[in-house]
Amino acid sequence: QVQLVQSGPEVKQPGASVKVSCKPSGDTFTDFGLSWVRQAPGQGLEWMGWISAYNGNTKYARRFQGGFTMTTDTSTSTAYMELRSLTSDDTAVYYCVSGYSYGAGAFDYWGQGTLVTVSS
Amino acid sequence: DIQMTQSPSSLSASVGDRVTITCRASQTISTYLNWYQQRPGKAPTLLIYGVSKLHSGVPSRFSGSGSGTDFTLSINNLQPEDFATYYCQQIYNTPWTFGQGTKVEIK
Numbered sequence: 683q684v685q686l687v688q689s690g691p692e693v694k695q696p697g698a699s700v701k702v703s704c705k706p707s708g709d710t711f712t713d714f715g716l717s718w719v720r721q722a723p724g725q726g727l728e729w730m731g732w733i734s735a736y737n738g739n740t741k742y743a744r745r746f747q748g749g750f751t752m753t754t755d756t757s758t759s760t761a762y763m764e765l766r767s768l769t770s771d772d773t774a775v776y777y778c779v780s781g782y783s784y785g786a787g788a789f790d791y792w793g794q795g796t797l798v799t800v801s802s
Numbered sequence: 803d804i805q806m807t808q809s810p811s812s813l814s815a816s817v818g819d820r821v822t823i824t825c826r827a828s829q830t831i832s833t834y835l836n837w838y839q840q841r842p843g844k845a846p847t848l849l850i851y852g853v854s855k856l857h858s859g860v861p862s863r864f865s866g867s868g869s870g871t872d873f874t875l876s877i878n879n880l881q882p883e884d885f886a887t888y889y890c891q892q893i894y895n896t897p898w899t900f901g902q903g904t905k906v907e908i909k
Contacts, residue, residue, distance in 0.1 A: 717898075726900055726901070726902045726903045727838075727846065727889055727891075727900040728900070729891075729896075729897055729898040729899065729900070732896075741896050743896070743897035744803075744897065745897075777845060777846075783857075783858070784851045784852070784855075784857075785851075785893070786893075787834070787836070787891070787893030788836050788848060788851040788852075788893065789836075789838070789846075789848055790848045790851075790857060792847070793845070794845065795845055
């Protein structure tokens, strides 16, 4: 059974960076393609980007290019997302998700979410 | 970017009702359309992929239809656990985009 386990909540000051981890289990790490989706309080879902754990290929949503980076570490079977120059608008729950069974974009597995709060 | 517009934004219904949610894409997306359910305080879960294919374990009272730009999610015989927010998502082009959500509330 596939599971995605994310790191815990973070509180950051404006201008800081945050790095969230996601550790998939239930299959070979390099078989995963992972996306990051965020949800601001009371708001809808926003796709940020996708990374292949096989070769590190990435696709970024244009609005996140520059201040957002996705990486994988095959030695620890962990994926990461880093968001820089945080503002209050980045306060959100960040989900690591996988399109495992039906293709990259059909997110059938979700992490538990990581709340990132940006506040001075 | 492809814009996804859901209607209504919210609706009230009773247990046993049939409800229909509409999702419209700003350009054709063929059949690259998925639906998700999100209960309060929980992560979303996949309901339907490819317009009409039910994800494993999803009850058959859920169904989806449509193609091109107009799509619907229908729920027959609404159950208490179905009161949630529903999102459509297009995966025709990146950035993969979601509708704004439809909240199904108890009447």
